[in-house]
Amino acid sequence: MSAGESSSIAPPTGQAASSEAAPVPSARHLAARRRRARLSLLLPLAALVVPLALLGVGAWLSWRSVWEDATLQLSRTADAGAEYAARVLEAQALAVARINERLRGLSDAAIQGDERRWHDELKTLVDELPQADLAYVIDRNAQPLVASNVFPVRREMVLADRDYFAMLSSPNPPEIYVSRPFVGRWERQLLFSVGRVRRETGNAEVAAGAFDGLIILSIRPDVLAEGMRRLLGPGGDVLALVREDGYILSRTSGQDGILPPIPPGRPFHEVVASGVASATYSAASVVGGAQALNAARRVEGFPVYAVSLRLDSAIAAHWRRTIASHMIFGLPATLMLLLLALRVRRDQLRLDAINAGLESDVERNADRLDRAARFxxxxxxxxxxxxxxxxxxxxxxxxxxxxxxxxxxxxxxxxxxxxxxxxxxxxxxxxxxxxxxxxxxxxxxxxxxxxxxxxxxxxxxxxxxxxxxxxxxxxxxxxxxxVTPLRSTEQALAESDARLRLAQEAAGIGTWEWSPAARQITWSRKMIELWGFDPEAGQPDLAATVARLHPADRGRVRREMVMAQRSGVFRSEFRIRRPAPDGETETIWITARARRLPFYGGPKGGAEAQLMGVAYDVTERKLAEEQTALLAHEVEHRAKNALAVVSGLLRVTTAESPEAFIQIMEGRVQALARTMTLLGQYRWRGALLKELIQHELAPFGETRIAMSGPGLMLGSEVAQPLSMALHEMTTNAAKYGALSVPGGRLEVSWWTEGEMVHLIWRETGGPRVEGPPHRQSFGTQLIRQTFENRLGGQMWQRWEPGGLVCEVSFELGGVA
The missing domain is CATH 3.30.450.20 (PAS domain)
Incomplete structure (x- = not known):
């Protein structure tokens, strides 16, 4: 093999050495190791400094925690106090309303004339209320009419200087007024009162809606304070009820007399002015001047706040006790930490060499991990x-x-x-x-x-x-x-929202949203149609909306909207005037409900309060309620008349035996009941003359009875006495006349002539009649008195051989 081929297949020398040897730390890693070695020298020093710093931080955190716990406890106490006060004040308000209902329609003279009775009723009512001390009914001249604690009442006493009289006699009095504390003139006890204006009095000289006296229930602050003390935990907290103007009604720490009000400019008045339901703040105590932490909670439905407070000195003492226990364990722990730091430094130097090799791997994967973290x-x-x-x-x-x-x-x-x-x-x-x-x-x-x-x-x-x-x-x-589950949820929500809108539109329910900060109202399409606006024209503005409120309801609805911004709940029924399909203006009743919900994304950023609610047409229900009330009044009136008639019949009816008396009375009462049934069928507007006759003669069959005459609706004042007369005539015919034998017949005919109604009663086929009877029975007398006295008519009787012929007439003015 040649050298060139060899070099072409052998790995470079440097590369082979690198694969066999351990990784060589880079210059950056070496610098890091030297830096960690220097820092390890500082570990023992840090073992002393850090624990002491931690103790300091712990003391600061404990300080914050103590104050936060105190704030939470005071807020809970204020909430409980507000709930307790609401129950007490609502009970007094209901009692005052109950007194007003009992005195409805009574004049001042009537009350004074029966003062013993009303004194006893007021005393019984006060005894039923644990916190109530006395009750007064005061006339429009500030003089007491009746009292629960004294009889007879001292009329020379004038209570015009009381703040409750001044407030409730003003042009726009509140529905319920909670007075300032005062000292009673008789018992010389510290009291405050819950009162309201008398409504629907019987004083004819007083114009409708004008002030005509008031009713008050007085409460002893010390009795109320006993109940509030049960809401306090250990620790010397104080709970008080304070009016919005700063007057203290009751306080758990006791009060020998009227306490000075909270001066203007104090944080309490800032809380009241802001309209918030609850708040915490620091302020000097009214009595003693010591600085204290306060928690205030508005009593629902009343211009009163429940305020709980704890002195700053008590909170600081609790913190000192808490931090002392920390120090007992903190100092020995610092010594143990120093020993541990020396051992950690030894281990750190040993691990540093191992970490150097791992840092290279970490660096290679840093980019991948960074991307994973970002995405x-x-x-x-x-x-x-x-x-x-x-x-x-x-x-x-x-x-x-x-x-x-x-x-x-x-x-x-x-x-x-x-x-x-x-x-x-x-x-x-x-x-x-x-x-x-x-x-x-x-x-x-x-x-x-x-x-x-x-x-x-x-x-x-x-x-x-x-x-x-x-x-x-x-x-x-x-x-x-x-993201399949998310998409499925979004689709389900969209479908649910569509179904909800469809159901609301089908039920005639409109939805609306009101943003007080932007003074902007947003309506659904059904809401726009409900108010008579054109949905295609977009959202109506606020001025147009207010203009369609009925003038009599406009001020009340505005006040309820303002109250809803504070309470978070809006419930109201009111009228609006909207264009009708025929171009005229129609008035309908609307029920509206809403709750305050947080809204994110407003023009100012963050969360804003927003009312969201529904509204629907309740005109038919209102009309039904009015009709029901009218019908109930009519039923009551007719029932009284019927009882009066029965009472009269009982007085004048005579019979030979108790059995005969019962039979006669049953027949007359049943006749009266049948007439009442007919009147009820026509909703007490009247009854048809033909139906009155049919009901009386129905037991004798249609073959023996003949009737003829026009359809004539008789008013209820005519139908009732006429039915009694027809019953007596039918009874006589069944006992002595044509209806007493199988072959007898009866013809009844009627007609109108001018202002008179004429009716002929003709009997044939009965026992032979020799002439008029020797004496008139009570039934005959009742028939004649009915037609001649009660109906303003006349009656003629002819005793023909074939049977009785009776002709009667009465004024058409009694016909409905």
């Missing part, structure tokens, strides 16, 4: 764009539905797996990205593939394109991620 790879690929070779990882091949083993593919293999609907788009996106002319260095798209078993998967592809100095694409490295 979050699930299945990686690398494409040599000059040769067309595609290198796939094992995860990539498994994702495509093949065996889990790395391999190489061609571009056509990838195209063949693309879903037919996505193939052209996905390939065009890929080719455009790797073209030399595009200059693109980042590749991204999503598409579907078809796996060998026929399944479909959504793939999110991301990659980085490496180019040379002239911009030619050389290599693409990237990753594939299976």
């Amino acid at each position: 979050g790879l699930v299945a990686t690929f690398e494409i040599d764009l000059r040769t067309g070779i595609n290198r796939r990882s094992a995860e990539y091949m498994a994702l495509q539905g093949g065996p889990r083993s790395a391999g190489e593919e061609r571009h056509a293999d990838w195209v063949r797996r693309l879903h037919p609907d996505d193939r052209e788009r996905a390939e065009r996106t890929f080719l455009d990205s790797v073209s030399d002319a595009s200059g693109v260095t980042e590749y991204s798209q999503s598409y579907r593939i078809v796996t060998p078993d026929g399944g479909t998967r959504w793939i999110a592809a991301r990659g980085e394109i490496e180019r040379d100095a002239e911009g030619r694409a050389l290599v693409m490295r990237g990753a594939h991620v299976d």
